[in-house]
Amino acid sequence: MDPTLAAVLGGVIGAALALLSLGAMMLSERSQRKIPESPEPAVPGGVATVLSVLRSSAVVMGPEDQVLQASAPAHVLGIVRGERLVVDDILTMVRAVRRDGEIRQQDLEIVRGRLGATQYVSARVAPLGSQLVLVLVEDRTRERRLDAIRRDFTVNVSHELKTPVGALILLADAVSEASDDPEAVQRFSDRMRIEASRLSRLVKEIIELSRLQGDDPLEHPHSVDINAVIEAAVDRCRVDAEDRDIKIVVKTEPELEVMGSEDQLSIAIGNLVENAVNYSPDGTRVAVAAHPIGDLVEVTVSDQGVGIPTSDLERIFERFYRVDRARSRETGGTGLGLSIVKHIASIHGGDVRVWSVEGQGSTFTVRLPLRLESAPGQTGSPSQEEPAVTLPPTPSGQITKETAS
Numbered sequence: 001m002d003p004t005l006a007a008v009l010g011g012v013i014g015a016a017l018a019l020l021s022l023g024a025m026m027l028s029e030r031s032q033r034k035i036p037e038s039p040e041p042a043v044p045g046g047v048a049t050v051l052s053v054l055r056s057s058a059v060v061m062g063p064e065d066q067v068l069q070a071s072a073p074a075h076v077l078g079i080v081r082g083e084r085l086v087v088d089d090i091l092t093m094v095r096a097v098r099r100d101g102e103i104r105q106q107d108l109e110i111v112r113g114r115l116g117a118t119q120y121v122s123a124r125v126a127p128l129g130s131q132l133v134l135v136l137v138e139d140r141t142r143e144r145r146l147d148a149i150r151r152d153f154t155v156n157v158s159h160e161l162k163t164p165v166g167a168l169i170l171l172a173d174a175v176s177e178a179s180d181d182p183e184a185v186q187r188f189s190d191r192m193r194i195e196a197s198r199l200s201r202l203v204k205e206i207i208e209l210s211r212l213q214g215d216d217p218l219e220h221p222h223s224v225d226i227n228a229v230i231e232a233a234v235d236r237c238r239v240d241a242e243d244r245d246i247k248i249v250v251k252t253e254p255e256l257e258v259m260g261s262e263d264q265l266s267i268a269i270g271n272l273v274e275n276a277v278n279y280s281p282d283g284t285r286v287a288v289a290a291h292p293i294g295d296l297v298e299v300t301v302s303d304q305g306v307g308i309p310t311s312d313l314e315r316i317f318e319r320f321y322r323v324d325r326a327r328s329r330e331t332g333g334t335g336l337g338l339s340i341v342k343h344i345a346s347i348h349g350g351d352v353r354v355w356s357v358e359g360q361g362s363t364f365t366v367r368l369p370l371r372l373e374s375a376p377g378q379t380g381s382p383s384q385e386e387p388a389v390t391l392p393p394t395p396s397g398q399i400t401k402e403t404a405s
Helices: 003-033 045-053 072-077 088-100 141-177 182-213 226-243 262-278 325-331 337-347
Strands: 057-061 067-070 104-112 117-128 132-139 222-225 247-252 257-260 285-293 296-303 351-357 361-369 399-403
Touching (some): 045 057, 072 132, 088 104, 088 117, 117 141, 182 337, 222 226, 222 262, 226 247, 226 262, 226 285, 226 296, 257 262, 257 361, 262 285, 262 337, 337 351
Parallel strands (some): 247 285, 247 399
Antiparallel strands (some): 057 067, 057 132, 104 117, 117 132, 285 296, 296 361, 351 361
16 A cells, blocks of 8 residues: 555545544533433322322422312312412422421411302421422311300300390289289280290301301201202291282292202201391392302392391391391391391302492392312302392282293
8 A cells, every 4th residue: 555545545544533532521520411301200109198188288299389289178168270389378388398398387368269259278388209299278267166156155145035024024023013903014024925935046147157156068968958948948938928928029930949958958048038028118029049150049039128238238147236226126036037148158169249229129139169070160240239020019928930031
């Protein structure tokens, strides 16, 4: 081989080897600089099993604030939506625990549902391994409600019981002193019957309210037909309405169902109808209606009664509060009826509101979440200012029912 050609080939081969060596070196350096990808954190199998049997709301959070695992109660309580923890205060606790590894516990108030019901919860957040955080949330709403009731129940009851008990003592003394006057004895004994009846009704409603406050219909709910509830409520007031020539008009729509207790809802709507009859002039009308508004059902009870002063509208749902105490004595009112209505609506996930003008009447509206499987496909927004049913003059002494198709 020509020495010159050999030298050229040797140079080319040397250059190629140098390039290959340089490329290998660069690949090696690049592979060394590349950060290996870390696998996504996984929830240990034992943890997932434990979460599935917990009654409390439990959530496992990942390093990027994503929800990796959540128990069914967490979704029911509304603290988890999809892969997000939607309660900001709890999310702040999660980030603090991830930062320093310290267990934290805090009592919080959260808003639940479309109607904005306040829930009282106790949240406990703890680290779970190096990357995960465990959140445990206990619903304390029921305990808080009962504590509040215990604080003022004794004061309210003792104050309300003083009046009929004191009246009975005075009337008993009066009967004793007027033993020689048959007319006076008769008059005082009639008054004693009234006060005894009032005392009996007060005790009955106190017991009823106490029982309702210790019973949560959503722990073991069942489907309730609103039409059946209204029918039972109207039937409860039928005799009193007919005696006073008051016409009760019922207008409903089919397939209006909610989840809860039929007995409790019958008590609530019955209290509203009874109030409407008691505070309406003879020969007027009371209208009861039910219709769907989106995923809610509105039950309205309207009357042509004396109405409620604006200054009293914010307080009428308080226990033992009465707008007209003299009228309440005549009708046997205890001031607990509307408080019971509000309580029952609240524990069914709903609310109650009132529209009223003095001298024109009142409309009470109870809103409850529809049982979604049977909710009619209608949309709209709840009315807030006007009564749902108009009451033109009609012949009295009747109870009619209209059911929309």
